[in-house]
Amino acid sequence: MTINYYWLRPFLRLRAIALALRVGLAFAPLIYYWLRPIGLAFAPLIYYWLRPIGLAFAPLIPFRKLYARFLLSRAKHKSLQGHPHIALWIARWVPAYSYSEAEFFSSDSAPPGIENKRREGFERLANLFRQRFPKTIALSAALETGISDLAFVNAHRVPFQYRQYVQDHLKIGSIVDETDGPRVRDMDGNWSYDLGGSYGVNLFGSDFYKRCIDRGVERARKLGLVLGPYHPVIADNVARLKQISGCEEVSFHMSGTEAVMQAVRLAQYHTKRSHVVRFSGAYHGWWDGVQAGIGNPRPARDVYTLKEMHPDTLRVLRTRDDIACVLVNPVQAMNPNGVPASDSALIASDRTANFDRSLYTRWLQDLRDVCTARSIVLIFDEVFLGFRLARGGAQEYFGVKADMVTYGKSLGGGLPVGAVCGKSALMRRYDDSRPMDICFARGTFNSHPYVMATMNEFLRHLDEPDVLAGYEQLDVLWNSRACDLNQRLERLELPVRVANMTSVWTTLYTQPSCYNWMFQYYLRTEGLTMSWIGTGRFIFSHDLKNSDFNEIANRFVAAARAMKADGRWWKNATLTNKAIKRRIMKELFSAALGRAPSDRTTGPAEAIPAPCDTSSRHETGPSESW
Numbered sequence: 221m222t223i224n225y226y227w228l229r230p231f232l233r234l235r236a237i238a239l240a241l242r243v244g245l246a247f248a249p250l251i252y253y254w255l256r257p258i259g260l261a262f263a264p265l266i267y268y269w270l271r272p273i274g275l276a277f278a279p280l281i282p283f284r285k286l287y288a289r290f291l292l293s294r295a296k297h298k299s300l301q302g303h304p305h306i307a308l309w310i311a312r313w314v315p316a317y318s319y320s321e322a323e324f325f326s327s328d329s330a331p332p333g334i335e336n337k338r339r340e341g342f343e344r345l346a347n348l349f350r351q352r353f354p355k356t357i358a359l360s361a362a363l364e365t366g367i368s369d370l371a372f373v374n375a376h377r378v379p380f381q382y383r384q385y386v387q388d389h390l391k392i393g394s395i396v397d398e399t400d401g402p403r404v405r406d407m408d409g410n411w412s413y414d415l416g417g418s419y420g421v422n423l424f425g426s427d428f429y430k431r432c433i434d435r436g437v438e439r440a441r442k443l444g445l446v447l448g449p450y451h452p453v454i455a456d457n458v459a460r461l462k463q464i465s466g467c468e469e470v471s472f473h474m475s476g477t478e479a480v481m482q483a484v485r486l487a488q489y490h491t492k493r494s495h496v497v498r499f500s501g502a503y504h505g506w507w508d509g510v511q512a513g514i515g516n517p518r519p520a521r522d523v524y525t526l527k528e529m530h531p532d533t534l535r536v537l538r539t540r541d542d543i544a545c546v547l548v549n550p551v552q553a554m555n556p557n558g559v560p561a562s563d564s565a566l567i568a569s570d571r572t573a574n575f576d577r578s579l580y581t582r583w584l585q586d587l588r589d590v591c592t593a594r595s596i597v598l599i600f601d602e603v604f605l606g607f608r609l610a611r612g613g614a615q616e617y618f619g620v621k622a623d624m625v626t627y628g629k630s631l632g633g634g635l636p637v638g639a640v641c642g643k644s645a646l647m648r649r650y651d652d653s654r655p656m657d658i659c660f661a662r663g664t665f666n667s668h669p670y671v672m673a674t675m676n677e678f679l680r681h682l683d684e685p686d687v688l689a690g691y692e693q694l695d696v697l698w699n700s701r702a703c704d705l706n707q708r709l710e711r712l713e714l715p716v717r718v719a720n721m722t723s724v725w726t727t728l729y730t731q732p733s734c735y736n737w738m739f740q741y742y743l744r745t746e747g748l749t750m751s752w753i754g755t756g757r758f759i760f761s762h763d764l765k766n767s768d769f770n771e772i773a774n775r776f777v778a779a780a781r782a783m784k785a786d787g788r789w790w791k792n793a794t795l796t797n798k799a800i801k802r803r804i805m806k807e808l809f810s811a812a813l814g815r816a817p818s819d820r821t822t823g824p825a826e827a828i829p830a831p832c833d834t835s836s837r838h839e840t841g842p843s844e845s846w
């Protein structure tokens with residue numbers, strides 16, 4: 221006999237709905253927390269959509285896991301940096317639009333008088349650039365269609381709304397053919413101070429790297445290109461790196477990105493855990509495994525992007541069992557949880573930076589303690605800062621020992637390199653008891669004899685008495701230089717300041733403006749050359765003489781004065797950073813809806829006629845060294 225339970229169905233359905241409602245409510249705070257960055261406005265709607273998913277799975281998730289997920293959500297920074305998946309999603313949604321010529325000069329609704337000043341100033345800059353850099357600009361433009369990197373950096377120097385007009389009228393070149401101390405010469409014979417620092421490689425001055433390469437090539441020439449067997453100079457490099465890092469083993473790679481890849485892979489291999497913790501905004505090279513969010517089309521798996529300098533993160537490290545390693549990029553101490561500042565995002569004046577050595581030391585100590593207690597591998601990624609803060613790098617400067625350290629950039633003495641130093645137990649790539657279980661890492665050009673020889677020149681230089689003495693004075697020297705410049709800027713009522721972590725500087729702006737990104741062009745007219753992220757980062761070499769620094773400071777002040785005179789820092793009570801951002805949001809929504817507010821063009825800007833030739837007008841006089 222079969223029993224028919226159909227009559228029970230309505231009761232079961234009712235019970236299911238009641239249970240679903242109860243669990244749904246339990247999920248509410250969590251879902252609210254996840255949705256916070258998207259904006260509270262949408263939260264109730266999205267919560268309503270997501271509820272059924274949560275309801276279906278809720279009974280299957282044990283409470284402990286739920287709690288761990290909750291802690292993880294809390295440890296994410298509230299900005300988009302802390303939510304790489306959402307950032308990626310938003311980046312795909314943000315529509316392109318360009319300002320018309322009129323908006324280009326008055327996107328902050330400045331009155332006609334100010335707009336005219338800006339227009340005249342812009343034309344003056346454009347003419348100056350055309351006259352001063354014709355060959356450099358022409359060669360760069362010709363290369364732009366052939367070198368994809370050049371096209372990318374040229375497209376990302378300024379906020380995208382202003383990009384088209386700048387590209388049409390204020391072209392700059394990126395070709396140089398000679399250095400002389402801290403200065404670099406372009407194709408038109410103009411000498412300028414190089415504040416780009418070769419992405420951080422240039423620590424001891426361009427002449428030093430010329431010497432390293434010359435001597436290194438000389439020492440390795442007899443062997444030439446033989447890969448596989450090592451040049452004997454490698455032994456001294458290993459000994460020196462072991463001593464500097466306090467680690468037991470070293471492996472060589474061809475770039476910083478590869479060094480980070482190897483360190484993370486080893487940590488995962490030895491801990492048998494899957495996840496890497498990196499901090500919001502920190503850069504560790506462009507490998508998928510550590511680059512989450514905008515820039516990486518593949519959603520990064522196995523990566524937790526957490527808040528730096530925050531107890532919520534320590535709580536996650538204390539409670540989760542799937543974390544293999546924590547990656548620290550010490551340059552983030554300048555601006556924890558923020559991306560490396562770039563002028564392409566400088567749409568308002570709310571860029572912040574403030575390096576507090578003792579606070580960051582305490583943070584690293586806390587990280588060290590929790591990593592030790594939980595057997596998590598603590599990796600210092602010193603590719604950028606290594607040897608800049610101290611001979612023993614960030615480990616020595618902050619007095620905290622890592623389990624693994626990655627180096628690169630300057631270590632190669634001017635040639636490309638990456639290196640990992642670590643404890644023997646972590647560096648081992650095979651397991652004696654399981655012969656098939658290996659951690660693979662190769663690289664055709666790693667330990668290249670020429671690189672090993674130039675590296676040796678670099679490492680031996682670190683032990684020279686004047687270099688060691690220089691490290692002692694580092695903070696005092698660079699902090700006082702930054703402080704003097706700031707005092708001068710304040711006295712002159714110029715709304716620009718600098719913040720620094722020894723010889724790595726960034727500019728800050730004290731007055732709301734949507735034109736701060738133009739400062740990079742004023743600096744160029746004064747003979748100061750930056751990397752493509754503009755005033756976001758100045759990297760000085762440690763051999764910079766006081767006389768050169770004073771000249772750079774004079775030019776910096778002159779550039780700020782010219783920019784102020786051109787009406788770029790127009791003051792108005794309604795012009796706040798918030799108001800600027802609100803306007804941008806409105807424009808984005810309009811563009812997404814296909815509407816063009818006022819005479820704004822969506823998509824690429826229409827061709828705009830070149831400004832008239834005003835070469836007879838006043839020019840910011842080139843300094844003597846041009």
Ligand SMILES: Cc1ncc(COP(=O)(O)O)c(C=O)c1O
Nearest residue numbers: 475476477503504505549603604
């Ligand atoms: C901290 C850090 N890690 C890794 C890298 C990647 O190094 P590379 O560009 O040599 O691959 C960089 C590069 O800027 C870096 O700053």
